Amino acid sequence: MANKEIPYKIYLEEDEMPKAWYNLRADMKVKPAPLLNPATHEPASIDMLSQVFCRELAEQELNVTDAYIEIPEEIRSFYKMYRPSPLVRAYCLEKKLGTPAKIYYKFEGNNTSGSHKLNSAIAQAYYAKKQGLKGVTTETGAGQWGTALSMACSYFDLDCKVYMVKVSYEQKPFRREVMRTYGADVTPSPSMTTEVGKKILEAHPGTTGSLGCAISEAVEYAVSHEGYRYVLGSVLNQVLLHQSVIGLETQTALKKYDIKPDIIIGCAGGGSNLGGLISPFAGEVLRGEADYKFIAVEPASCPSLTRGKYAYDFCDTGMICPLAKMYTLGSNYIPAPNHAGGLRYHGMSTVLSELHDQGILDAVSYKQTEVFEAAEMFARVEGILPAPESSHAIKGAIEQALRCKETGEEKTIVFGLTGTGYFDLAGYAKYNDGELENYVPTDEELAESLAKLPKMD
Amino acid sequence: MANKEIPYKIYLEEDEMPKAWYNLRADMKVKPAPLLNPATHEPASIDMLSQVFCRELAEQELNVTDAYIEIPEEIRSFYKMYRPSPLVRAYCLEKKLGTPAKIYYKFEGNNTSGSHKLNSAIAQAYYAKKQGLKGVTTETGAGQWGTALSMACSYFDLDCKVYMVKVSYEQKPFRREVMRTYGADVTPSPSMTTEVGKKILEAHPGTTGSLGCAISEAVEYAVSHEGYRYVLGSVLNQVLLHQSVIGLETQTALKKYDIKPDIIIGCAGGGSNLGGLISPFAGEVLRGEADYKFIAVEPASCPSLTRGKYAYDFCDTGMICPLAKMYTLGSNYIPAPNHAGGLRYHGMSTVLSELHDQGILDAVSYKQTEVFEAAEMFARVEGILPAPESSHAIKGAIEQALRCKETGEEKTIVFGLTGTGYFDLAGYAKYNDGELENYVPTDEELAESLAKLPKMD
Numbered sequence: 039m040a041n042k043e044i045p046y047k048i049y050l051e052e053d054e055m056p057k058a059w060y061n062l063r064a065d066m067k068v069k070p071a072p073l074l075n076p077a078t079h080e081p082a083s084i085d086m087l088s089q090v091f092c093r094e095l096a097e098q099e100l101n102v103t104d105a106y107i108e109i110p111e112e113i114r115s116f117y118k119m120y121r122p123s124p125l126v127r128a129y130c131l132e133k134k135l136g137t138p139a140k141i142y143y144k145f146e147g148n149n150t151s152g153s154h155k156l157n158s159a160i161a162q163a164y165y166a167k168k169q170g171l172k173g174v175t176t177e178t179g180a181g182q183w184g185t186a187l188s189m190a191c192s193y194f195d196l197d198c199k200v201y202m203v204k205v206s207y208e209q210k211p212f213r214r215e216v217m218r219t220y221g222a223d224v225t226p227s228p229s230m231t232t233e234v235g236k237k238i239l240e241a242h243p244g245t246t247g248s249l250g251c252a253i254s255e256a257v258e259y260a261v262s263h264e265g266y267r268y269v270l271g272s273v274l275n276q277v278l279l280h281q282s283v284i285g286l287e288t289q290t291a292l293k294k295y296d297i298k299p300d301i302i303i304g305c306a307g308g309g310s311n312l313g314g315l316i317s318p319f320a321g322e323v324l325r326g327e328a329d330y331k332f333i334a335v336e337p338a339s340c341p342s343l344t345r346g347k348y349a350y351d352f353c354d355t356g357m358i359c360p361l362a363k364m365y366t367l368g369s370n371y372i373p374a375p376n377h378a379g380g381l382r383y384h385g386m387s388t389v390l391s392e393l394h395d396q397g398i399l400d401a402v403s404y405k406q407t408e409v410f411e412a413a414e415m416f417a418r419v420e421g422i423l424p425a426p427e428s429s430h431a432i433k434g435a436i437e438q439a440l441r442c443k444e445t446g447e448e449k450t451i452v453f454g455l456t457g458t459g460y461f462d463l464a465g466y467a468k469y470n471d472g473e474l475e476n477y478v479p480t481d482e483e484l485a486e487s488l489a490k491l492p493k494m495d
Numbered sequence: 496m497a498n499k500e501i502p503y504k505i506y507l508e509e510d511e512m513p514k515a516w517y518n519l520r521a522d523m524k525v526k527p528a529p530l531l532n533p534a535t536h537e538p539a540s541i542d543m544l545s546q547v548f549c550r551e552l553a554e555q556e557l558n559v560t561d562a563y564i565e566i567p568e569e570i571r572s573f574y575k576m577y578r579p580s581p582l583v584r585a586y587c588l589e590k591k592l593g594t595p596a597k598i599y600y601k602f603e604g605n606n607t608s609g610s611h612k613l614n615s616a617i618a619q620a621y622y623a624k625k626q627g628l629k630g631v632t633t634e635t636g637a638g639q640w641g642t643a644l645s646m647a648c649s650y651f652d653l654d655c656k657v658y659m660v661k662v663s664y665e666q667k668p669f670r671r672e673v674m675r676t677y678g679a680d681v682t683p684s685p686s687m688t689t690e691v692g693k694k695i696l697e698a699h700p701g702t703t704g705s706l707g708c709a710i711s712e713a714v715e716y717a718v719s720h721e722g723y724r725y726v727l728g729s730v731l732n733q734v735l736l737h738q739s740v741i742g743l744e745t746q747t748a749l750k751k752y753d754i755k756p757d758i759i760i761g762c763a764g765g766g767s768n769l770g771g772l773i774s775p776f777a778g779e780v781l782r783g784e785a786d787y788k789f790i791a792v793e794p795a796s797c798p799s800l801t802r803g804k805y806a807y808d809f810c811d812t813g814m815i816c817p818l819a820k821m822y823t824l825g826s827n828y829i830p831a832p833n834h835a836g837g838l839r840y841h842g843m844s845t846v847l848s849e850l851h852d853q854g855i856l857d858a859v860s861y862k863q864t865e866v867f868e869a870a871e872m873f874a875r876v877e878g879i880l881p882a883p884e885s886s887h888a889i890k891g892a893i894e895q896a897l898r899c900k901e902t903g904e905e906k907t908i909v910f911g912l913t914g915t916g917y918f919d920l921a922g923y924a925k926y927n928d929g930e931l932e933n934y935v936p937t938d939e940e941l942a943e944s945l946a947k948l949p950k951m952d
Contacts, residue, residue: 045508120878193876220875414676417607418650423676464669
């Protein structure tokens, strides 16, 4: 009866939008392991991080005590241009699957960056502007983060220098054009514009690039140019903090309609969306107020949580960033170039890694053809063409819903639909043509990559 | 004070969405001239139209008496997947322009077809399914209509055969991929699959195609194949009827916040969006209840309202469709291939043509470089990368807002932002590279094209 009244899309009012981000680390009894200086293996200090990041973002990065951090007014205004994002009841998908499960998705794709990445991009650009910087540098893989940052920098009139993983740069020429329209400077990575890029090109002339490598280039540019800092779209604590806006809105929307989720699912590359979505709910679990099943869905070709090792590793191929303790495949792991499904980072957010280690967060992986199958089905019944990244969560939700069909359980499933696939049509074309191949690394490949983890004391 | 409380985005509740479409023709004292049989010049009958269109759509096409036509439940359910669309207060654009004007836009781009076209596509697919047809055929220019129809046909499990104007087919390969993902069959037009296509290719081997030509091919396929009908995304009365959902939602949203618009602006190619947006407001004007200024914005390269002739003309290059009295540039008029701004149809909806003739609807035209300039400015401040088509309305709204800045008038401007430009990056790339050229037909060119209008008694 109550369900009868649930609309297809739940939109919050503007005054119901969060006024503070939620910092899950404050509620974690066992905190994520600290970032370490790569040279000394000492915990990274604010001063050290401030050479790479804006000061205030470095503070957020290390803040494990404040549960709430106020969202500055300027950022809240920007959020209002494209948020609140809808929490959608997937009536048509439920019907198609014939499941008694109730499926909801938090849709973050209704903005020009096409994804949730804008939530953190605008925050990071704001703090850069506030600090009086000239500009910021970053890397981008699928291009969602680069686009988001371009939009944010354009809004605050900051220079924006983007290193784009070469394979994406070539597969997604129109992504670059969007970034240019927003005034960004886009360079395919690895490039000859940095020392680390030159080294990598020398060692691997035919490389299609990797996020880890693009990060190294962006960091090098930032630390070697006055008035620049580096910003990152995932993995970091600060990013998960900003992305908590997704989970907070979801929580408010569910409460508004008296809906209690059983399972919360997100795709996971570096963990920004999943971390943001589950943060407030994981907080409830950690405080003993509720119980939810959390599932991270990752690609079988880049399975950091499901097949990686929980250890200190470099965040970038160039080994110039702080060390982070995370589930990792090794910082020089690169998924095969036929991988079109995004989520290609070698490691996982330290917060999510710790939650996984504590048994609070489950993880599964799927091959890309089954992910694209789920994407196509979803597009046809729900009308939204999803990003390949987001489609991992769709696949995960469908699997859970089909289990409910078997057992007859009326579980409530919430998943994060991070974005749209309008710039991923090269991948869809391959899928439509039956040319999409699956890649799953062998145990030997992973062992080889993991053998190069930094030696810790 | 009241304005203080207006949110960035006004969303209606589901139960505030319209339950019936509004048929402006019922309130027009002087009705649009009837469609004529191209052979006999007799008014087109239901039976004649039913050979081309679904029966119920043919009835809607000729219905000039019923002010409201109920929206079937199945269509209303589909609408709920992506509607209501937001009415957005362009706070950032106002600030950027420094205008005292208040600017609102009704944003129709938040769905995978990327535009308002889905509003009519789902209606037309529904009636085709209801009639027990196998499938439908259509043409598409920029690809928005073809994508929308593919989505609608996939939803109702209908065959979908799309003739895509060759220049768009080549400029927008990814559009085709979206249509394929939704199961449509896409052919570049002119093609060798129809008699009319063969004739045109013989006469103009290097042609880049036109909407008029693609229409002829789609109609020929439909009338020569059992179980198929033709559907069209603009120009027709039935399409304006379905698109009235845009204006009705806008009207409700404005009333909800006690906002009275002064100027209502839309881009105009065939007139589907503009007609849908202004219909309920034009009804108020025709009934003497209110007074608004309506402005149609068209490309200088395809200026049917501003430089065309109000006369009976063919709707298609192949001259097999009924004749319509409209502002036209001649059915064989084709804008130069360098035109990237969409809105390339040679004629204008008969309803809008009649409103223009009665002095109720104004019209202006802009060159594409100034339209892309407006698009870029809008994208940077409002965060949405607009379709080139939609950007004509943006340009029109900016011009009106700048006039208010000169005069100090606090006018309220509402415009239709029909869609997003995610598949128009080839056009943006040209603009970014400074390679976008303007094309404005000479008087001689137009005279030559208009000389071929059908001879009426």
